[in-house]
Amino acid sequence: MITFETFWENHERVQARVLEACAQAGREPAEVRVLPVTKNHPFDAIAYAERAGYAAVGENRVQEALDKMSAGQTTCRWELIGHLQSNKAKVVAERFDRVQSVDSEKLLRRLDAAAAEHGRRLSILLQVNAGDDPAKFGLKCAATPALLEVALGLAHIQIDGLMTIAPLSDQPAVAQRCFARMRDLRDELAAQFGVSLPELSMGMSGDLEAAVASGSTMLRIGSAFFGDG
Numbered sequence: 001m002i003t004f005e006t007f008w009e010n011h012e013r014v015q016a017r018v019l020e021a022c023a024q025a026g027r028e029p030a031e032v033r034v035l036p037v038t039k040n041h042p043f044d045a046i047a048y049a050e051r052a053g054y055a056a057v058g059e060n061r062v063q064e065a066l067d068k069m070s071a072g073q074t075t076c077r078w079e080l081i082g083h084l085q086s087n088k089a090k091v092v093a094e095r096f097d098r099v100q101s102v103d104s105e106k107l108l109r110r111l112d113a114a115a116a117e118h119g120r121r122l123s124i125l126l127q128v129n130a131g132d133d134p135a136k137f138g139l140k141c142a143a144t145p146a147l148l149e150v151a152l153g154l155a156h157i158q159i160d161g162l163m164t165i166a167p168l169s170d171q172p173a174v175a176q177r178c179f180a181r182m183r184d185l186r187d188e189l190a191a192q193f194g195v196s197l198p199e200l201s202m203g204m205s206g207d208l209e210a211a212v213a214s215g216s217t218m219l220r221i222g223s224a225f226f227g228d229g
C-alpha cells in the first residue's frame, strides 16, 4: 500500500487534470465529483480518501466492501460500482449508500423489497453498456427506458442517473463515443419521463478528460490514486 504522502500527490495530480478538463469543456469544477475507487486496496485507502476530503468511496465487490466496513470507521459513504447478483440485494440495500450497477428488473425489484424491509429509500444508478462492449455488464441503450419506468414506480428506490464503463481501447474516440451516447440517452430519458437524472457516472483514470467533455458528474478513479496494486 502506498503512503499517504504518495496518495496526496496523486490526489493533487487528479484534481489538476479535472480542473484542466473542466476549463477545456467550459464547465464548473463543482459539477464534477471524484469518487476514489478503493477496490483491491486495504482499509487505509478509505482512510486516505476521507483525510483528503472525499465524502464517498467506490467498491467493486460486495464481500470485500463488507470486510472493509468492519475493518474501521469512516465518514465516507459507500457506493457499489461492481456487478451485483440479486441474491446479495438484501445486504447491499442495508449497508451501501448507493448502487451504481443496477442493470436488471429482477435486481431492481429485490433492492426495492430489501430497502423497504430496512425502512429506507435506496439511491441507485442504472448501468448502461453504452459502448456495446460484449465484455461489460449493463443495459443496452434500447432497454434502458423500460427499466427506468420500472424504477420510477418503486417506492423505495431513488433513481439518481446513469453509469457506464467505456470499452477498453487505445483509441480515445471509442470512449468519447460511449460517453456522448450516454449523455444523449440521459437527455432523451429525462425529456421522455419528465425527470432530471442528474448523475452521469462515467470516466476513470484513463479517460476522465473525455468524460468531463461529455458531461460526466462523477469520475470513478482507482489507479490514478492508488496505483495498480
Ligand SMILES: *Cc1c(COP(=O)(O)O)cnc(C)c1O
Residues within 6 Å of the ligand: 037, 039, 060, 081, 082, 165, 204, 205, 206, 220, 221, 222, 223, 224
Ligand atoms: C476499478 C473500477 C474503476 C476505476 O478504474 P481505474 O482505471 O483504476 O481508475 C472505475 N469503475 C469501475 C466500475 C471499476 O471497477
